[in-house]
Amino acid sequence: MSSQEPVLPSVSDLLDRAITALPGPLRPQVAEAVRTYKEMLMQARAPxxxxxxxxxxxxxxxxxxxxxxxxxxxxxxxxxxxxxxxxxxxxxxxxxxxxxxxxxxxxxxxxxxxxxxxxxxxxxxxxxxxxxxxxxxxxxxxxxxxxxxxxxxxxxxxxxxxxxxxxxxxxxxxxxxxxxxxxxxxxxxxxxxxxxxxxxxxxxxxxxxxxxxxxxxxxxxxxxxxxxxxxxxxxxxxxxxxxxxxxxxxxxxLPRSAQVQMARLSRIRAVQTKTARKMVAAASALAGGIAATPIPVADILPITATQVGLVVGIAYLSGRELSKDAAKEFLVALGANLGAAFALRELARAIGKIVFPVGGEVLSAGVAAAGTWAIGEAAIAYFIENRTIEEAKERFRRKKKEAEEVEKE
Known part of the structure; x- marks a missing residue:
């Protein structure tokens, strides 16, 4: 997935540092999510x-x-x-x-x-x-x-x-x-x-x-x-x-590293959606695991970077080539206002402003997982199902609300 090179290597580095900082009991659980995420997105190859x-x-x-x-x-x-x-x-x-x-x-x-x-x-x-x-x-x-x-x-x-x-x-x-x-x-x-x-x-x-x-x-x-x-x-x-x-x-x-390319090549929407939801599940578990330990908002870039990588992966899976414009289109679908001068490496911070609180608060695992899941579902709607921006935005709101309600139960 050479078209993803501008953003995914930095995501990988951030995730590795975040896992190292986690308490011992959390590492195995989050490490498995990291493996799935990396194999499907950062190690993707031809079948x-x-x-x-x-x-x-x-x-x-x-x-x-x-x-x-x-x-x-x-x-x-x-x-x-x-x-x-x-x-x-x-x-x-x-x-x-x-x-x-x-x-x-x-x-x-x-x-x-x-x-x-x-x-x-x-x-x-x-x-x-x-x-x-x-x-x-x-x-x-x-x-x-x-x-x-x-x-x-x-x-x-x-x-x-x-x-x-x-x-x-x-x-x-x-x-x-x-x-x-x-x-x-x-x-x-x-x-x-x-x-x-x-x-x-x-x-x-x-x-x-x-x-x-x-x-x-x-x-x-x-x-x-x-x-x-x-x-x-x-x-x-x-x-x-x-x-x-x-x-x-x-x-x-197929091995996870070959699944994304096979699904992309197939042009079959049902196959692409099913594959995308594997990525969403891994990214949500990863975000929730990282957030389960007290990480100040100033240091939650690994979570927002995970979400950026998820959007990048779903866009690629749908058959689109990764570009700054494609990522910006999705952010607009969620209500973000981005200037034309933003580079891909800055998008993680932009998404962080949409989903997470500011001012030194601690992010809860439930909020992180819910936000990531909702972002993934909105990306599926927009990139794979070819829904309108407004429809993707509505799905983001609905899925985030559903996840947060489940968290309260």
Missing amino acids: KLMFLGRRGAGKSSLINALCGEPVATIGSVLSETGRPSWYVARTPKGDLRLLDTRGIGDRTRPEASNFKNAVEEIRAALTEDWPDAILFLCKAKDVDSHIAEDLENVREVRRILQAKHRYDAPVVAVVTQVDELDPKRVEPPYADEIKQKNIRTAVAALEEALTEQGIGLAKVIPVSAYAEFDAEGRRIYNNYWNIDALVEYLVEV
Whole structure:
């Protein structure tokens, strides 16, 4: 998240100093909130995904569906994917780091392939880096065709990851090309009893195979990812189905440092909102924990800085690039009057004037947590839900009042 560099490093330093100053009993609780906050905001990075599957299983099509653009070539005759290698799929909304592999079990090898066996090639690629998750792709019509052999390759990849990197990679088994199941004439969202029954049958078959092979940390998700693009890369047709469910699950199982970028890339509002609320919860717990010890208002910059970082993160998550103007827009939504000359490093003090008392009073944990939660909810309304400034301002007031009433009980 390079666009956040003007503000987040200073936030990190402030949080580290604040944690050091806390009484011993409070440190573990607040430290966990700090870890979540830092991993999601300050250590955010591109997700790393590995794609496995036989030739024609739809790896390239699924990559394009996840990115919303034709970033992977699709081989219509011979295998297009060459030797397994890491590459970055770049889009206007963010990047994906991908380990794409030639089809497991291919009898024809792409020109770029330099090993006879796909697993040997994969082993070499995994020496360089490791994926956050493995996506095993199987065509809906092939769930009972040599599936045991394919899943043994998945098990081998997980063994390699455990041996080389001490990492148990979650497996997402994707049933692809469900549009090819009968009746083919039915278009998404597949509101047809026979179509749905055939999809469920394919999913159940793959689930049973995973169980028999003893592959844990796995979930089966059926999708349709076919699309056509013109010469300029514009999508001119698609029959996408259930891609949102796949993305939502990926965000759940990815390391926290990769969740924000995956949600941003997805452009799926429900996924972005759910991810944003994780950040809001961490920031609220952090602010409340810091405020639970007597910290004079003159020294509460770690709390206000936490709130600034939260706004920055939610704005980025929504697909906006961080800028002074974006942060100022949000502050205006809460009723702040800021001059054009304010720099990002000064915004924490500005937010402090909105939320906190002045004159040497001690901030209560409840007020700090309530204010932070309300700021986060208002940011979700404004940046992710595209609400008006007035609507965001109203949500801030309402959520802050709700939180304060709960605190009184």
